[in-house]
Amino acid sequence: MMLLVDAGNTRIKFGWHDGQQWICREDISHEALGAVNFTRFGTPHRILVAHVASEPVRLRLLQMLVPWMDRTEWLKAEFERCGVRNLYADPTRLGADRWAAAIGAWHRVKGACVVVSAGTATTVDAIDEHGSFLGGLILPGHGLMQRALASGTAALPLAEGQCVPFPQNTHDAIETGIRYAQAGAVERFRGQMPFGTTVVLSGGSASALAPLIAPPRLDFPNLVLEGLLNIVRSET
Numbered sequence: 593m594m595l596l597v598d599a600g601n602t603r604i605k606f607g608w609h610d611g612q613q614w615i616c617r618e619d620i621s622h623e624a625l626g627a628v629n630f631t632r633f634g635t636p637h638r639i640l641v642a643h644v645a646s647e648p649v650r651l652r653l654l655q656m657l658v659p660w661m662d663r664t665e666w667l668k669a670e671f672e673r674c675g676v677r678n679l680y681a682d683p684t685r686l687g688a689d690r691w692a693a694a695i696g697a698w699h700r701v702k703g704a705c706v707v708v709s710a711g712t713a714t715t716v717d718a719i720d721e722h723g724s725f726l727g728g729l730i731l732p733g734h735g736l737m738q739r740a741l742a743s744g745t746a747a748l749p750l751a752e753g754q755c756v757p758f759p760q761n762t763h764d765a766i767e768t769g770i771r772y773a774q775a776g777a778v779e780r781f782r783g784q785m786p787f788g789t790t791v792v793l794s795g796g797s798a799s800a801l802a803p804l805i806a807p808p809r810l811d812f813p814n815l816v817l818e819g820l821l822n823i824v825r826s827e828t
């Protein structure tokens with residue numbers, strides 16, 4: 593059994609894979625971490641973790657994984673892995689989740705693509721036709737943008753609006769502004785790539801963005817877990 597872990601700033605995603613198929617995938621809050629039973633599908637023989645969450649979450653995970661320390665790797669972005677070359681100025685500074693997502697997207701598309709992860713932050717990354725990770729954007733995610741407006745202004749609420757072409761109330765104005773900001777960044781970034789480049793879309797807020805992203809678009813939930821699986825499989 594392989595256990596893949598994607599510890600993001602809001603949610604922790606787990607995937608158990610038996611070498612043939614996903615046995616189970618789970619998505620939990622940081623607070624629920626203590627209740628996860630890592631051995632419920634048998635003893636994992638390999639564990640790979642992409643962690644970008646806080647230090648307390650890292651320590652809690654580390655503590656829980658102690659019995660399998662000998663077979664656990666905490667993924668760090670590096671210069672090259674699984675056919676993807678990382679052109680970040682300091683490759684190790686790239687978030688481990690972005691690195692795993694890039695590897696997952698490259699394995700699926702095998703061509704130039706824009707990799708979008710709409711989570712706590714929204715990241716928008718470019719891979720060229722040779723598998724080089726060219727770099728990318730970091731924006732506040734959908735929820736962060738909502739909360740920034742609510743906490744940083746006197747009058748704005750935590751928006752519960754719709755995305756509409758010409759917003760005529762405050763809630764719709766915020767909701768539409770946020771979605772256009774996110775989708776606008778993605779489409780502008782894609783404009784730097786060859787015409788017809790695919791956007792690979794993932795993350796907990798992906799559904800809010802999807803209708804605003806033109807084809808070609810590949811919806812790829814659990815992209816980070818898939819990338820982690822690609823990495824583990826490349827070892828054998």
Ligand SMILES: Nc1ncnc2c1ncn2[C@@H]1O[C@H](COP(=O)(O)OP(=O)(O)O)[C@@H](O)[C@H]1O
Pocket residue numbers: 599600601602603604710711712713733734735794795796797
């Ligand atoms: N059940 C849920 N609980 C919390 N957030 C959710 C849920 N479903 C979707 N979301 C949205 O998805 C985001 C988390 O997405 P995710 O890709 O897991 O982020 P991260 O990797 O940064 O933890 C939240 O900020 C929220 O906007």
Ligand SMILES: CC(C)(COP(=O)(O)O)[C@@H](O)C(=O)NCCC(=O)O
Pocket residue numbers: 599600601602644685686687688689690709711712713714715730733
């Ligand atoms: C950009 C991120 C905060 C995204 O985190 P997430 O939204 O997935 O929780 C994370 O990938 C990170 O901390 N990256 C390190 C800095 C970098 O990638 O340049």
Ligand SMILES: [K+]
Pocket residue numbers: 709710711712713714715795
């Ligand atoms: K993200």
